[in-house]
Amino acid sequence: MTRAAPPSTTIVAFAVALLGIAFFSTMDAVVKSVSLAIGTYDTLLWRSIIGVVLVGVPWLLRRPGRPTRAALKLHAERGIVSAAMAWLFFWGLARVPMAQAIALTFIAPLIALLLAALLLKEQIGRNAKVGSVCGLAGVGIILSGQLQAPPGPESGIGAIAILLSALCYAYNIILMRRQAQVADPFEVALFQNITVALCLASLSPWFGHVPDVVHFPGIALAAALASISLLLLSWAYARAEANYLSAVEYSAILWASFYGYWLFGEHVRLTTAIGAALIIGGCIAASRRGQVPVLPAEYQA
Helix, strand or coil: CCCCCCHHHHHHHHHHHHHHHHHHHHHHHHHHHHHHHHCHHHHHHHHHHHHHHHHHHHHHHCCCCCCCHHHHHHHHHHHHHHHHHHHHHHHHHCCCCHHHHHHHHCCHHHHHHHHHHHHCCCCCCHHHHHHHHHHHHHHHHHHHHHHHCCCCCCHHHHHHHHHHHHHHHHHHHHHHHHHCCCCCHHHHHHHHHHHHHHHHHCCHHHHCCCCCHHHHHHHHHHHHHHHHHHHHHHHHHCCCCHHHHHHHHHHHHHHHHHHHHHHHCCCCCHHHHHHHHHHHHHHHHHHHHCCCCCCCHHHCC
């Protein structure tokens, strides 16, 4: 039996996890800002390339062993899914308010619940069914608010892109449940960056450009923030149970509201707040018996 961590350790882990979410949310704001200037594709391509260096150097200094064949297969599969997930999310984020985008991504754990039932033959309990209904209702309310808002350029398609990204993330949760058993966080982060960079680079003859030098500090900052978030959240999740730390994930909507208003002049609609509350409530209800797999935010994009 695993010995429970001392209360002081879990409190520190909770605080560190909150800080990790803050760094990751800041990265979202930086990527949105750069994407508006040079496009989502170039931003993600160069962020991944820089991320390979930032994570690869400490990984090599640890003198790691060679990844197993099973691990490499999972790295490749998850990297391909992550490339699609990241592009869809940040393409949508450039077209809808940050708070609304983050609220829509909260549906991913509930989608993962359904995928676990289909792919892993897991049973769906009563709490999970109630949570799923609440989550879907929350999504509907958020989307209804989107329809009532003044039409923005591609805002409706942006919301759909974020929901598709959430579907990819839900499948990523299933993959991560297997991947975590065969690789450590540094290896996972490195090979995700490598695979995403290769996937995106394969399209560079048609879509790729070398950004103006003025944009590279922002891209490097986004890569650094993602790496710092990874380290903080990995440290926290190694010292406290996921069920205890999972609530910190929902602090992302507060940061999204703050950055959306401060940097982009976005106001949080009442429908977004109500919908987010329903989705969060649905996730909490479904997880009361440990049925919703929840992962640290650094695995989202």
